Amino acid sequence: MIDLGTGDGRAVLAEALDPATLAIGIDADATAMAEASRRASRPAAKGGLPNAMFVASGVDMLPPELDGIARRVSVRFPWGSLLRGALGLDPAMTAAIARLVAVDGELELLLSLTDRDAVEGRAPGPLDDADTRRIVEAFLAHGLILESCEDLTPADLAGLASTWARRLRVGTERPARRYRFVRRTTGDIG
Numbered sequence: 175m176i177d178l179g180t181g182d183g184r185a186v187l188a189e190a191l192d193p194a195t196l197a198i199g200i201d202a203d204a205t206a207m208a209e210a211s212r213r214a215s216r217p218a219a220k221g222g223l224p225n226a227m228f229v230a231s232g233v234d235m236l237p238p239e240l241d242g243i244a245r246r247v248s249v250r251f252p253w254g255s256l257l258r259g260a261l262g263l264d265p266a267m268t269a270a271i272a273r274l275v276a277v278d279g280e281l282e283l284l285l286s287l288t289d290r291d292a293v294e295g296r297a298p299g300p301l302d303d304a305d306t307r308r309i310v311e312a313f314l315a316h317g318l319i320l321e322s323c324e325d326l327t328p329a330d331l332a333g334l335a336s337t338w339a340r341r342l343r344v345g346t347e348r349p350a351r352r353y354r355f356v357r358r359t360t361g362d363i364g
Contacts, residue, residue, distance in 0.1 A: 176200060176244040176274055178233055179252045181338050183210025183226075190214065190226035197226050198244075204230035233259070234270045241273045250284045251338050251350070260285060261305060262312025263295040272316035275357045281318055283309070284326070284334075286342060286350040301351050309353060318355035326350040 177185050180199030187210055189197035201207050207228045216222035229236075233256060249260050249271065259267025260283050275281050287305075289298045296305065310320045330352070331345040344350045 175246045175248070176240075178247060178249045178271060178274075179256045180210075180228070181206050183207040183214075183228055184337060185248070185250065185334075186210060186226050186228065187213060187223060190223040193225060195225060197223075198229060199227070200229045200231060200233065200236070202230070202232045234267055236270065236274070242276045242279075244274045245276050245279045246282070247271070247274050247279070248282045248284070250334070250336055251286055251342060251344060257285075257293060258295065260309070261293065261296065262308040263293065265312070268312045269316055272313055272318055275318060275355075277357055277359065279357050280321070281313065281353075281355040281357075283353040283355075284339075284350060285353070286339075286344045286348045288348050300349050306353075313355050317357050317359055319358060321354045321356050323351065323353050326352055 175189050175195055176198045178200050180186055180201045183199045186197045186199035189195050199207055199210065207230065211228040213221065214223040214226035218224060249256065252260050255264060255267050258264040259271050262268055272281065285301060287293070287299065287301055292298055306323060326345065328345050331339060331350065342348055
């Protein structure tokens with residue numbers, strides 16, 4: 175499992191509680207992940223999680239060795255260049271996200287936009303049908319097929335344990351949508 179834009183890394187630590195899961199958090203800001211990385215590197219007897227890893231890198235700078243390795247990739251409430259890639263507005267960043275997904279793997283995008291969010295290439299406001307069409311087409315070009323698209327409920331959001339979502343007030347002041355894609359062929363992994 176890869177969590178792109180992992181921020182504080184809590185989602186990675188939660189995933190790594192399952193010892194059968196290798197959970198990798200990737201974020202351009204190493205300081206955001208520092209505490210989670212320290213917790214994961216403790217000895218197992220002291221709560222360490224040897225199956226949790228953290229990588230300080232921009233998604234577009236990841237080595238090709240990571241192409242197609244993840245059965246599940248998540249992008250939770252991104253901003254900046256990662257948001258532009260998730261929205262299909264930056265083809266290179268969209269490709270960088272998509273290339274991590276393994277055959278029969280899935281990509282989960284959790285997105286939330288409001289009138290206050292300025293994203294180059296789109297008008298301010300909540301996600302709309304034009305956004306969905308662009309997102310679907312952008313990831314389809316990389317072999318990812320939309321499996322579902324749904325608005326998130328407060329119950330869905332409560333189960334995420336995302337400090338970033340809480341900070342953004344997703345679900346209370348901001349609508350949120352989940353897009354799930356699957357890769358059925360090897361098309362455009364690397």
